[in-house]
Amino acid sequence: VEQFFISVGLLVCLACLAKCMRFFKCIFFSFWKVLPSSFLQSMGQWAVITGAGDGIGKAYSFELARRGLNIVLISRTLAKLQAVAEEIEWTTGRHVKIIQADFTKDDIYEDIEENLKGLEIGILVNNVGMLPNLLPSYFLDTSDEIQRLIHCNITSVVKMTKLVLKHMDSRRKGLILNISSGAALCPCPLYSLYSASKAFVCTFSKALQVEYRARGIIIQVLTPFAVSTPMTKYLNTNLITKSADEFVKESLNYVTIGDETCGSLAHEVLASFLSLVPSRVFYSSAFRRLLLTRYADYLKQNANIR
Incomplete structure (x- = not known):
């Protein structure tokens, strides 16, 4: 019995140490080490961003273009894509390609694959997602969009990853960022569908990183908390609630930190605190x-x- 409890205690200490290491890595990368643009450029010439019409996806598109990559914007609304593409080309001088696709449907991937042919894709940002109920509500009171949510939040990550990963695998390099949510870190009552779909993204991403780390490919899942976007409807930013631009710029410093990060030092602190709550x-x-x-x-x- 004594040996059993010693073993359990050691495992708990190791788990706490692992969390502390991730936290201190975030501090180090936040204040002393900025990821050079050359690292991102070394992944390949093009970055593909889903849900690029606004919010976090739009912010990633601009930031990766500023760091020297050409951009493929994929989203549902053509007018938004055209406006973002024009602005990126005007402000950064990078090449931009747009693909109109509705990720709540499942018959879009052949067209996307055809449009991506011939591009050296170094970075994929699986950002597209939907929140079926902005306000907290019981499962039976949510809108009847279950299949649309599964396609948008889950199927899109799996199928876009498969489209791009096979080419990264052949080149032995690439970066895939899967945007999950802080709501995935524990089951979230009143947001059951959204929380569960984002938990899938976490599990899928971390398992995939184990499979492909030795192939020179980085697959990282991000679990941010409050970010001001059209989807979340947060109006004001503060220490915890980040603007999309703030979140993206900070999160790109952490791409070599490990298979999971909140993408923000403030959100890492919040996650550590919430993990202590029963x-x-x-x-x-x-x-x-x-x-x-x-x-x-x-x-x-x-x-x-x-």
């Missing part, structure tokens, strides 16, 4: 009432602002 707190009826009340107040404040 899960039963999140599952309690008091927490659900608090969440519902908070968003009722949020709606009132936004109504006053508008």
Whole structure:
């Protein structure tokens, strides 16, 4: 019995040490080491970004173009894609290619593959996603968009990765960034569908990195918390709530840090704190009432602002 508890204690200490190492790596990369643009350029000539019409996807498109890559923008709304492409070309001088695709459907990937032929793709950012219910709500009260959500949040990551990874594998280099969410770090009541779909992205990404790390390919999942985007509807930024541009610039410093990161030092601190909270707190009826009340107040404040 004594040996058993010693072994368990050692495992717990090792797990805590691993978390501390990730946290201290974030501090080091935040303040002392900036990833050079040459590293990203060495992956290949082109970067492919899904959900590139606005928010985090748009921010990645601009930042990777500034760092010397040509950009493939993929999203549903053609007008947004054209506007973003024109602005990127005007401000950075990089080449931009646009592909119109609705990721809530499953019959789009042959067309995407055809449009990507001949491009040396060094970076893929699987960013596209949908939040079926912005406000917290019980599963039976959510909109009937289950299959659309699965296609957008899960199928898109798997199929886009397969399209691009085979070429990265043949060249023995590449970078895949899969954008998940802080909601994936533990089951999230009142956001059950979204939380579960983003948890899939985490598990898939980390398993894939084990398979392809030795092939010279980096596959990293990002689990940010609050980022101000059209999807999240956060209006104001602060220490925790980042703008999309702030989040993207910081997250690119961490691409060599490991298979998972929150993409922001502030969010790493928040994740470490939340990991100490017992899960039963999140599952309690008091927490659900608090969440519902908070968003009722949020709606009132936004109504006053508008």
